[in-house]
Amino acid sequence: MAETMIDVEVVYAAVDRQVLLTVAVAPGCTVSEAVRLSGIADQFVGEDVLALPVGIYGKVVSDxxxxxxxxxxxxxxxxxxxxxxxxVRRLRAAKAAKNRQ
Structure with missing residues (x-):
């Protein structure tokens, strides 16, 4: 019997563009494996995206x-x-306060 795959999304936003890829992985696949299997590193040649910190829905994954x-x-x-x-926010507030004077 074939193993049922699960779908996850891998997303990265560079300064100039963002990429969202859907990848089917085996149950039990780790976050690191899913990122590697997505092929997202091929989309950003010259950047070491596989070494970046990761999270799931905005919560950092420590391991x-x-x-x-x-x-x-x-x-x-x-x-x-x-x-x-x-x-940046502090500098913007200081600039706005200076312009009001």
């Missing part, structure tokens, strides 16, 4: 080599931030 995926999971690859959002 993607152990955590098994579930049907319908959306695996997200997180690229490093170019700027600290808190600092």
């Amino acid at each position: 993607p080599h152990v955590r098994a995926v579930e049907e319908g999971d959306r695996i997200e690859l997180y690229r490093p931030l170019l700027a600290d959002p808190m600092e």
Whole structure:
């Protein structure tokens, strides 16, 4: 009897584009395996997307080599931030306050 596959999504947003791929994997497949099997690394040549931190629906997965995926999971690859959002917000507020004077 053939093993039933489950579908998961793998998504990565680069600065200039984003890619969402659906991949069918075997039950028990780990997050890392699902990312590799999706082929998303082929979409971003020159970037080491397989080494990026990952999460499922916005929650970071601390050990993607152990955590098994579930049907319908959306695996997200997180690229490093170019700027600290808190600092950007603080600078924008200071600029707005200066312009009001």
